[in-house]
Amino acid sequence: MMASVSRRTLIYAAAMVVAIGGIAAFMTFWPTGDSVSTAVSDIGGILVIGTAAIAALSTALSFDRGEPLRTQWMLIAGGVGLFALGDIAFAYYELATKSGEVPFPGLPDVFYLSQYALFGVGLILAAMAYRGLVSLRNPVIVAGVVSVALGIGLFGVFIQPVLADAEVSLAERVLTIAYPAADLVLLLGPALAIVLTIRHLQGGRLGWPWWAVAAGVTLVAVSDAAFNWLVFKETYQSGMLVDYGWMAGYALVGLGAMLALDVRRVFDIT
Amino acid sequence: MASLFAVVTEVLEPYTGRIVADTCVRASAISMGKTADELVLDDLPAIEANIRRVLSPVAGRSTVDDLLTRIESGAR
Numbered sequence: 001m002m003a004s005v006s007r008r009t010l011i012y013a014a015a016m017v018v019a020i021g022g023i024a025a026f027m028t029f030w031p032t033g034d035s036v037s038t039a040v041s042d043i044g045g046i047l048v049i050g051t052a053a054i055a056a057l058s059t060a061l062s063f064d065r066g067e068p069l070r071t072q073w074m075l076i077a078g079g080v081g082l083f084a085l086g087d088i089a090f091a092y093y094e095l096a097t098k099s100g101e102v103p104f105p106g107l108p109d110v111f112y113l114s115q116y117a118l119f120g121v122g123l124i125l126a127a128m129a130y131r132g133l134v135s136l137r138n139p140v141i142v143a144g145v146v147s148v149a150l151g152i153g154l155f156g157v158f159i160q161p162v163l164a165d166a167e168v169s170l171a172e173r174v175l176t177i178a179y180p181a182a183d184l185v186l187l188l189g190p191a192l193a194i195v196l197t198i199r200h201l202q203g204g205r206l207g208w209p210w211w212a213v214a215a216g217v218t219l220v221a222v223s224d225a226a227f228n229w230l231v232f233k234e235t236y237q238s239g240m241l242v243d244y245g246w247m248a249g250y251a252l253v254g255l256g257a258m259l260a261l262d263v264r265r266v267f268d269i270t
Numbered sequence: 271m272a273s274l275f276a277v278v279t280e281v282l283e284p285y286t287g288r289i290v291a292d293t294c295v296r297a298s299a300i301s302m303g304k305t306a307d308e309l310v311l312d313d314l315p316a317i318e319a320n321i322r323r324v325l326s327p328v329a330g331r332s333t334v335d336d337l338l339t340r341i342e343s344g345a346r
Contacts, residue, residue: 068328069329133324203287204284204287206285206286
């Protein structure tokens with residue numbers, strides 16, 4: 001497999017590992033909560049996730065107009081890009097305002113929530129594109145059942161305590177439900193459906209990009225759940241482990257985009 | 271000389287895995303009222319059309335074009 005992965009993809013992967021590792025190392029040795037550490041964490045995250053968005057966009061543009069893969073990757077690029085915009089808004093509040101407080105709900109949430117629509121539709125279209133090759137019935141059913149089961153679990157662990165807290169505003173309650181619900185319905189569910197579909201390819205090259213995307217999406221969804229819990233407990237600070245979950249998750253989505261370009265190089269296979 | 275069935279599955283396998291490649295060719299054969307082993311060079315256009323239909327949404331047009339070029343060069 002390695003022989004078919006391009007040098008460009010390996011450089012992207014190495015750069016992402018170095019960037020995320022570098023930010024994590026800095027945050028480990030620099031005092032948490034300091035303005036410098038907040039800036040490094042926020043701006044580092046924007047650069048990592050922005051790079052992933054550019055990777056997805058360049059993959060989308062490599063396909064001709066009207067091709068399903070162009071639409072899928074364009075939607076995914078839009079989703080990742082909106083998350084990066086959310087991070088820019090988040091960083092603005094943290095770094096450029098006097099209080100340094102990020103409103104919740106606030107402008108970043110507009111971008112963060114918008115990404116689900118694009119990303120989710122992109123993933124659903126990607127899964128549906130395989131219907132000519134393999135049956136999608138079982139993957140869709142299993143993904144649906146798992147999503148509902150996870151939803152019930154999340155409701156008990158994350159959502160119910162927030163709803164029961166009388167001090168939490170209505171807007172906060174709505175967002176507290178919206179994030180995990182969107183994670184399940186528009187990210188995890190479709191990603192699971194894709195994984196269950198492409199496993200029929202037995203490691204075939206067409207599945208490579210989607211393994212990376214599914215892994216990335218899972219990391220993003222887990223990070224979202226952790227972030228919501230930390231915000232509810234009022235213990236979230238920039239630079240916490242959850243930030244690396246987002247960075248690594250979107251970096252993996254970008255890796256999937258790079259692999260999608262590699263998959264196109266038919267004549268490299270011997 | 272390798273059969274058309276063998277040539278097509280050999281080209282598709284790195285992309286789709288053995289089972290899906292196999293199913294893809296067998297489905298084409300069945301649609302022509304044949305078994306996979308009965309496929310001959312004259313059946314190639316129909317097989318290519320089927321491959322293009324199912325693979326284009328997941329592999330992209332240019333990739334499918336390249337795969338079909340490889341199949342044609344292997345079959346002739």
